[in-house]
Amino acid sequence: MLDNKTAPYGALLLRLLLGASFLAHVSVKLFVFTVPGFVGYFGSQGLPPLMAYLAIALELLGGLALIFGVYARWVAVPLVFELLGTIxxxxxxxxxxxNNKGGGWEYPAFWAAALVAFILLGDGRCALRPSRRAG
Incomplete structure (x- = not known):
């Protein structure tokens, strides 16, 4: 049974943690690998360079949208697909x-599942722009 008094706070916590995780993840791309390095990595995987820029934008803007609660459920959907794509x-x-060289797939899979759980739960408390108004 869902506790309707505390569930919105649980969704808020999940939203904040997911958003912070994406900001940390994109920070590595920007400040450790650098944009040119990340674009080169995408190319080495046979992916078009444009996709690297889209991934950076999605993670940066998506992380911020999750943290601030701006249409967060809708923003979570393409993030799920990005993670499934990395797998x-x-x-x-x-x-x-x-911890395998290059990383295994359990972390992106867990992250994608957490995003799906968030999508099912809803935006939670303190969302600036809820994805759907309560009726």
């Missing part, structure tokens, strides 16, 4: 453990 293209062939 299909990169992490899936590296094994289960994320």
């Amino acid at each position: 299909a293209v990169v992490h899936g062939k590296l094994g289960w453990e994320f």
Whole structure:
């Protein structure tokens, strides 16, 4: 049974943690790998460079939208597909453990599942622009 008094706070906590995780993840791309390095990595995986820029934008804007609660449920949908794409293209062939060289697939899979749980729960408390108004 869902506790209607505390569930919105649980969704808020999940939203904040997911958003912070995406900001941390994109920060590595920007400040460690650098944009040119990340674009080159995408190319080495056989992906078009434009997709690298789209991934950076999605993670940066998506992370902020999650944290601030701006249409967060809708923003979470493309983030799920991005994570599933990383499993299909990169992490899936590296094994289960994320501590494998290059990272495994269990962390992106868990992250995608957490996003789906958030989508099902809703925006939670303190969303600046809820995805759907309560009726």
